Amino acid sequence: MNxxxxxxxxxxxxxxxxxxxxxLSNWLGSGRLIPVNDIAVDLGTANxxxxxKGEGIVLNEPSVVAxxxxxxxxxxxxxxxxxMLGRTPEGIEAIRPLKDGVIADVDVTEMMLRHFLKQxxxxxxxRIKPTVVVGVPSGITELERRAVRSSAMxxxxxxxxxxxxxxxxxxxxxxxxxxxxxxxxxxxxxxTTDYVLYVDGAILASGCIPVGxxxxxxxxxxxxxxxxxxxxxxxxxxxxxxxDPTKSEGVVTVADEGGFPDVELKRxxxxxxxxxxxxxxxxxxxxxxxxxxxxRVGKGVFLTxxxxxxxxxxxxxxxVFGLPVYKPESPDVSGVHxxxxxxxxxxxxxxxxxxxxxxxxxxxxSAWGKVSGFLRSLWPFGG
Ligand SMILES: Nc1ncnc2c1ncn2[C@@H]1O[C@H](COP(=O)(O)OP(=O)(O)OP(=O)(O)O)[C@@H](O)[C@H]1O
Ligand SMILES: [Mg+2]
Numbered sequence: 218m219n220x221x222x223x224x225x226x227x228x229x230x231x232x233x234x235x236x237x238x239x240x241l242s243n244w245l246g247s248g249r250l251i252p253v254n255d256i257a258v259d260l261g262t263a264n265x266x267x268x269x270k271g272e273g274i275v276l277n278e279p280s281v282v283a284x285x286x287x288x289x290x291x292x293x294x295x296x297x298x299x300x301m302l303g304r305t306p307e308g309i310e311a312i313r314p315l316k317d318g319v320i321a322d323v324d325v326t327e328m329m330l331r332h333f334l335k336q337x338x339x340x341x342x343x344r345i346k347p348t349v350v351v352g353v354p355s356g357i358t359e360l361e362r363r364a365v366r367s368s369a370m371x372x373x374x375x376x377x378x379x380x381x382x383x384x385x386x387x388x389x390x391x392x393x394x395x396x397x398x399x400x401x402x403x404x405x406x407x408x409t410t411d412y413v414l415y416v417d418g419a420i421l422a423s424g425c426i427p428v429g430x431x432x433x434x435x436x437x438x439x440x441x442x443x444x445x446x447x448x449x450x451x452x453x454x455x456x457x458x459x460x461d462p463t464k465s466e467g468v469v470t471v472a473d474e475g476g477f478p479d480v481e482l483k484r485x486x487x488x489x490x491x492x493x494x495x496x497x498x499x500x501x502x503x504x505x506x507x508x509x510x511x512x513r514v515g516k517g518v519f520l521t522x523x524x525x526x527x528x529x530x531x532x533x534x535x536x537v538f539g540l541p542v543y544k545p546e547s548p549d550v551s552g553v554h555x556x557x558x559x560x561x562x563x564x565x566x567x568x569x570x571x572x573x574x575x576x577x578x579x580x581x582x583s584a585w586g587k588v589s590g591f592l593r594s595l596w597p598f599g600g
Contacts, residue, residue, distance in 0.1 A: 255269065255270045255347030255348055255349070256268065256269055256270070256334070256337065256338075256347045256348070256349045256350070256374070257349075257350045257351075257352070257565060257568035258330070258333070258334070258349060258350070258351045258352065258369075258568070259352045259382070259385070259564045259565040259568060260280070260315065260326075260330065260351055260352060260353055260354075260365070261280060261315070261352075261382075261406055261407065261408075261564070262280060262313065262315045262316065262317075262354070262406055262407045262408025262409055262429065262431070263279065263280060263406060263407025263408060263429070263430070263431060263523065264277060264278065264279055264280060264407070264523070264561070265277075265278055265279075265280045265295070265329070265330075265333055266562065266564075266565040267333060267334070267337050268565050268568065269337060274562065274565060275337055276333055276336060276337055278294075278295030278296045278333065279295060279296065279298070279299050280295075280313060280314065280315050280329065281294075281295065281298045281299060281302075281311050281312065281313055282294050282298055282311070282312045282313075282314060282325050282328070282329055283297075283298035283299075283301045283302055283309050283310070283311060283312075284309070284310050284312055285308060285309065285310075286307075286308050286309065286310050291325075291328065292309060294328070294329050294332045294333075295329070295332070295333065298311065312325055313408075314326040314329055315354065315408065316408055317408055317409065317427035317428075319354060319357065319358075319361070319427075320354070320357055320358075320361040320364065320365075323360060323361060323364040324364075326361075326364055326365070326368070327364045327365075327367065327368040328368070330351075330365065330368040330369065330372070331368040331369075331371055331372045334349070334368070334369060334372035334373070334374070335372050335373075338372060338373050346373055346374060346375035347373070347374055347375060348374065348375050348376040348377075348378070349369045349374040349376070349377050349378070350377075350378045350379075350380060350568045351365055351369065351377060351378065351379050351380070351568075352379075352380050352381075352382045352385040352564045352565070352567070352568050353365060353379050353380070353381070353382065354382060354409055354411075354425065357379075362379060365377070365379060366379075380567075380568060381411075381413075381423075382404060382406075382409075382411050382564050383402060383403075383404050383411035383412060383413040383423060383425075384413060384423075384567070385563075385564045385565075385567030385568050386402050386404040386411070386413075386521045386522070386563045386564045386567055387400070387402045387413055387415070387519075387567065388567035388568075389521065389562070389563035389564055389565070389567030389568075399414055399415060399416035399417075399421065399510075399513040399514045399515050400414070400415060400416075400514070400515060400516065400519065401413070401414040401514045401517075401518045401519065401538075402518075402519045402520075402521060403499070403502060403518060403519070403520055403521070403522075403525075403534070404521045404522040404525075404563070404564060405429055405430065405495075405498075405520065405521075405522040405523075405524035405525050405527075405530075406429045406430065406522040406523055406524060407429045407430050407431040407523060407524070408427065408428075408429045408431055408432075409425050409426065409427055409428070409429050410425065410426040410428055410429055410498050410499075410502065410522075410524075411423075411424070411425045411522075412424060412425075412426075412502050412505075414506060414510055414513075414514065416513050421506075421507060421510060421513065422505065422506050422507055422510055424502075424505055426498050426501050426502060428494065428497075428498045428501075429498075429522070429524055430452070430522075430523060430524035430527065432494055433452060433490070433491055433494045433495065433524075433527075434448045434449045434452055435448070436490045436491075436493075436494050437451060437452055437456075437487060437490055437491070440486065440490050441480075441482055441486070441487070443471060443480070443482075447471055451469060451471060451482070451487060452487075452491060452527070453526075453527075455469045455484070455487060456487055456488060456491045456527065456528060456529075457484075457488050457491070457528045457529040458488070458491045458492045458495050458496075458527050458528065458529035458530045458532075458533045459492075459528075459529030459530075459532035459533055460488075460492055460529070460532070460533065460536070461529070461532070464484075464488065464529065465484050465485040465488045465489075466484060466485075467484050468481045468482060468483055468484060469481070469482045469483075469484055469487060488529075491527070492529075492533060495524075495527065495530060495533055496533060496537065499533065499534055499537040499538070500537055503537055503538060511538060511539070511540065514538075514540055516541065516543070517540045517541035517542055517543055518534055518538050518540050518541070518542045518543070519542075519543050519544075520534060520542060520543070520544050521544075521563035521564070522561065522563070522564075523561040525544055526544075526561070531544060
């Protein structure tokens with residue numbers, strides 16, 4: 218039986234995520250029949266991605282639901298909700314059912330996931346019911362886990378597996394897990410920063426800080442009074458988190474489409490807001506590592522997630538950890554070439570790889586022991 222070595226862990230929710238992995242590891246080790254996996258879902262705070270085997274990423278929509286103010290009637294989900302919110306924002310409220318790394322609204326999450334899966338499954342005739350692998354925020358509770366399972370089942374799945382996001386990101390990055398040196402992956406998304414440090418095939422530390430790029434956007438919005446959509450745009454196109462003073466000279470001009478004069482903002486202010494939030498978050502990760510954690514990191518720190526695209530974040534992470542920082546190229550995964558250079562897709566990629574390996578190794582049932590052994594070599598479980 219696999220020993221799941223764990224020295225320290227902090228989570229955004231409960232410890233269920235780790236228990237789940239442990240369970241999955243035991244399940245794989247037990248040699249029971251492993252089914253084919255057809256669909257991988259990265260259920261993110263900001264975006265939900267769905268991958269279908271052999272086709273690549275078929276759905277990439279914001280994890281947002283539009284409800285009517287007052288009645289709370291659901292008006293739209295995903296892209297449709299985002300479009301509605303842009304058009305008639307007064308009578309409509311946006312719900313982000315996954316917030317701060319936990320499932321804040323179980324019913325709405327269930328509805329959203331079912332909607333996304335139905336959108337994918339209704340378009341095709343599966344000869345068999347698909348098995349669904351879902352990447353979920355670290356540490357979701359038992360109740361949340363049941364909601365994810367039941368919505369996937371009611372959308373026509375045969376089986377549902379749940380995988381911790383940072384683990385999926387680590388697999389997506391394609392890091393070897395059984396080398397004596399350690400690896401650290403930090404997945405900086407919209408609502409959370411998930412990290413995992415594993416050494417010699419065992420997890421030394423993992424956890425989740427309930428802060429991500431959406432908080433940074435909100436900070437810019439609060440400080441500059443720009444609408445959130447503009448704040449997001451400024452962050453992505455003008456911001457720099459490096460702390461390099463030459464990157465903070467002058468002003469940023471933000472055009473106003475409503476006929477008001479353009480707004481001029483000091484670059485220094487925007488960059489300070491961005492840097493402060495990311496620095497604090499990365500320092501929290503560092504503080505939560507065991508004393509000898511950083512010494513045992515081998516090659517360096519790997520950044521994934523949409524926010525790892527933030528300009529200057531690599532330099533900032535290097536300052537905080539005192540280690541080389543990588544935004545790695547993903548391993549080659551058939552069918553998704555167009556996406557694989559984008560760190561936002563690493564979690565989905567990990568889920569895909571997981572599904573692919575199961576598929577490739579499936580041919581004869583006597584090979585199940587080998588399958589589970591190979592999977593264990595990919596997954597950061599203790600042996
Ligand atoms: N070029 C960019 N520069 C800075 N930030 C970016 C860029 N592109 C995307 N982001 C940020 O990435 C975040 C979304 O990342 P991602 O899609 O990985 O989140 P998620 O997986 O839905 O969230 P989580 O993992 O927290 O549940 C948003 O905050 C967005 O602003
Ligand atoms: Mg994510």
